[in-house]
Amino acid sequence: MAQRHMNRAARRRAHKDRRRTGRATRTAVTLGATTALGLGLLGGVGAARAESPLDALGDLGGITALLDNDMIKDFIEVCQNPDGSTPVPDVEHPPVAVADCSQSTGGTGVAVVLPDSVEIAPLLENYKVPDDTAIVGGKNMIEMVSGLALGGSSIVEVPYYLGTFKSYDAVLKAATAEPELATKDTCVSPNGSRSNPFLGSCLLNTKVKKNQDLNAPARKNAIKVAEYLTNGKFDPAALGQGAPSGTATVKGDGMKVALAMRGGHATAVADTLFGLPGVALAGADHGQTSTATSQLGFATALNMDTDQIKLTYFGQELDFTKLKSNDLVSGLAGDQLGELDEIEKLQKSIPALKEVSCYGVNTTATAEGLGTCSNYLGTFDYYQDLRAAKAGESRQTQYGLTDVSSLVFGNDALLKQFGLLGGSESTAFMDSLLPALTSEDQRLKFAKDFVRFTQDVRTENVMEQAADADGNLLWVDADGRPVAKDATGALPKMQVKQRPVMIPVMVQAKNDDGSGKVDENGKPVMVQDKNADGSLKFEEKKDSTGTTVMENVTETVTAAWLTSDYGLREPITIEWMGQKIVLFPAVEVNGTTRPNLIGAPEITKIVNDSGKGLLPKVSLVQIDNAFGLGTLSLDNPFDPITTIKSYLKTVTLDDDLKEINKLVQPVIEDAASGLVDDAKSGLKDIPNTVTDSLSGLGGTTPPSGAGDQEQRPTALTSGVLDNRGSLNGQSGQDSQDDQDGQAGTRGLEDSAGDQSGAPTESLGTPSDSGSQDENKTESAQTGTSE
Secondary structure: OHHHHHHHHHHHHHHHHHHHHHHHHHHHHHHHHHHHHHHHHHHHHHHHHOOOHHHHOOOOOHHHHHHHOOOOHHHOEEEEOOEOOOOOOOOOOOOOEEEEEEEEOOOEEEEEEEOOEEEOHHHHOOOEOOOOOOOOOOOEHHHHHHHHHHHOOOOOHHHHHOOOOOOHHHHHHHHOOOOOEOOOOEEEOOOOOEEOOEOOEOOOOEEEOOOOEOOHHHHHHHHHHHHOOEOOOOOHHHOOOOOOOEEEEEEEOOEEEEEEEOOEEEEEEEEOEOOEOOEEEEEEOOOOEEEEEEEEEEEEEEEEOHHHOEEEEOOEEEOOHHHHHOHHHHHHOHHHHHHHHHHHHHHHHOOOEEEEEEEEEEEEEEEOOOEEEEEEOOOEEEEEEOOOOOOOOEEEEEEEEEEHHHHOOOOOOHHHHOOOOOOOOOOHHHHHHHHHHEOOOOOOOOOEEEEEEEEEEEEEEOEEEOEOOOOOEOEEOOOOOEEOOOOOOOEEOEEEOEEEOEEEOEEEOEOOOOOEOEOOOOOEOEEEOEOOOOOEOEEEOEOOOOOEOEEEOEEEEEEEEEEOOOEEOOOEEEEEOOEEEEEOOEEEEOOEEEEOOOOOOEEEEOOOOOOOOOOOEEOOOEEEOOOOOOEEEOOOOOOHHHHHHHHHHHOOHHHHHHHHHHHHHHHHHHHHHHHHHHHHHHHHOHHHHHHHHHHOOOOOOOOOOOOOOOOOOOHHHHHHHHHHHHHHOOOOOHHHHOOOOHHHHHHHHHHHHHHHOOOOOOOOOHHHOOOOOHHHHHHHHHHHHO
């Protein structure tokens, strides 16, 4: 009994401890859930709500319209999950455009190989003018253009020439026809059909005399038709240019999009984790490679000049100026001219795709010529700018610790911008989505930074004072006008310093016998020449006129920045005694301006009298906090009560936790319900399972021939069932403990009776096992309780 009282006391202390730690435990569970919610919903919410992967990225405008436009679908290679993959039947002669979805094992995947120009002339024959349109009604666009190109604005000539050419092939055949000499006088119609003269006359057709080119009249007309919707000249060599080329590959069971053009190689790999998809976008152009890999997160590697895609008409860039300026068209089909505007707008609205960004559990992305990044667990972040150095621009390498909780905490939390967790009035991420995807100078920012170290390498031109042909230094005034050196306010005239471009001097390699070395094809083997001291020889590069090619002299300036999205929101500015001191001067990192925590103070002289008082002027100090703990503004340090009230209004932690609980609670309840059902099912089988297990130890020996008799539990069995029963009953209350687990055991027996075939009477207390002594009973109970 002493042991039993000790157990009850221990349970009371444990119950108090559970109550004391309950709030902390629930808070920890909630905070832990935010990580799963943040990473999971980041990868899945936007995509799951969209009808296509492109819709999940927001309004991509021209690209989305390009893929959905019936006029253009015939000019791209597309595959989707995994049907439609371009076959590669011959390794030695593979297709130039490969859209491969064969490794897409689920989810949503789209691989597209785009052309760099789209020839729309073949499609115009499929579009007809409305039947109720005067003169041109019912004619396709090629027929109509034929009439307008050959008949101009004449109400008489246009109907005559209308339908001269009825298809793209007919125009192309006539425009590229080789000369054919006539063997006799022949009548040739505008489209090239031939007939014999009637009484020596061809009426409205053209008469081609013997030994003249029979194809000339139709060729002339076809070229007019081919040039009518362009500002250029018809060039057969331009036809067929800009066809799709490159490889676009999607892999995995997440959401992935791969775009390629002009020989680019794009691979998007996205996998699910915990049933939630990763999102990967890859785009490559100009023979470069882009790869994006995502496992529960978002990875983007886009480096495509898709803004250079052009719509062409017989090989020349599309231009509707002649068509719109035709008075006959304006009068007869003015309502249809709006469709032409839409086609032109489509061409001009296609943006470039320039973005490298990573965020999630396991995400990496590399776009050759643009950048590379990685992010792990939504916390460990890396980014490097891979663009070539350019004067006046910076190239950065960054290492950061990102705050995954910022996906759910704070007024501008990312998931709130997606319409979850109560929503948000701020849509900073969504507003910056399209600009970031279409500009190489901006990056998507999914989460805030705890801390970020940036190495900024800026390239600048080296400046020098200009001089005239005689070597005399030049001077200018404040407006840049030339002045004498000793003139008042004279300033040096500065210019970018230049130097000749040096190229290696190449000579033919020599064999041991001194003869010139050649390769297996008989071509000379060239090597770089050397100076007498053994150093490599260079010479100045010359252009076609023999003039030396010059290049600007540049230098690089490297800076180290340490920034955070928390702490000081702005640099601290102090104006005092005619001086202005800026502590933690601001720098721009990933489109956000933040104080550089390791930046040296900047001191400047104040020109006006605003900062010459005896008391210093200090700028507004605002401190941002993580985890939804708001922003502290020290704008009125002498009124702490107002300051605290204002601060508390910015704290969102409590509301954020409530919203998270609303989102998580149904999931937890469903999971808990399943666990309870499993536990009940298991507890029902315990009496027979334990009894059967112990019977082999001799604790219970059924009498001979007692197959129909009840099997009474041993003391050990009773102890187990006693404590099991108390677990099933009101074990947290002392009054229930005083009943020695009888009610709990009885409840256990009742619940198990229907299934186990155990005795219907109580499975007992220690007194039921009369065949065992009390010491063994107490020992069994003690062991089981412990």
